[in-house]
Amino acid sequence: MNPEIIEKIKQDLLAKKSQLTKELADFTDLDEHGKNNRVAQMPDYGSESDENAQEVEQYTTNLAADKVLEKTLNDINQALKSIDDGDYGKCKYCGNEIEEKRLLIRPFSSSCVACKTKLQNGN
Ligand SMILES: [Zn+2]
Numbered sequence: 001m002n003p004e005i006i007e008k009i010k011q012d013l014l015a016k017k018s019q020l021t022k023e024l025a026d027f028t029d030l031d032e033h034g035k036n037n038r039v040a041q042m043p044d045y046g047s048e049s050d051e052n053a054q055e056v057e058q059y060t061t062n063l064a065a066d067k068v069l070e071k072t073l074n075d076i077n078q079a080l081k082s083i084d085d086g087d088y089g090k091c092k093y094c095g096n097e098i099e100e101k102r103l104l105i106r107p108f109s110s111s112c113v114a115c116k117t118k119l120q121n122g123n
Pocket residue numbers: 091092093094095096111112113114115116
């Protein structure tokens with residue numbers, strides 16, 4: 001792959017990473033028991049039962065969002081690591097190069113379209 005494109009992708013990944021980290025900080029706290037993990041916050045709207053219900057609802061939303069964001073962050077970190085290792089853009093299943101077009105749209109893809117399609121059909 002063209003080193004200039006990889007450099008551009010790396011900048012995109014770093015920007016996305018800091019954006020996601022900021023978003024996470026809005027509704028999660030650092031998990032003191034885990035490493036580099038965050039836990040969703042339990043909001044405090046009040047002690048009435050409808051307020052408690054809202055808290056639980058918001059907490060559930062936070063939990064789901066936390067999961068998605070952390071997974072994406074993880075993918076981004078993997079992609080950044082593979083850039084540093086010099087093996088960025090290879091499919092983790094077949095080892096072939098991932099289509100450049102795909103990487104530009106979704107720079108933290110770790111599998112090629114063919115493998116991804118196969119996996120989705122298999123499930
Ligand atoms: Zn593949």
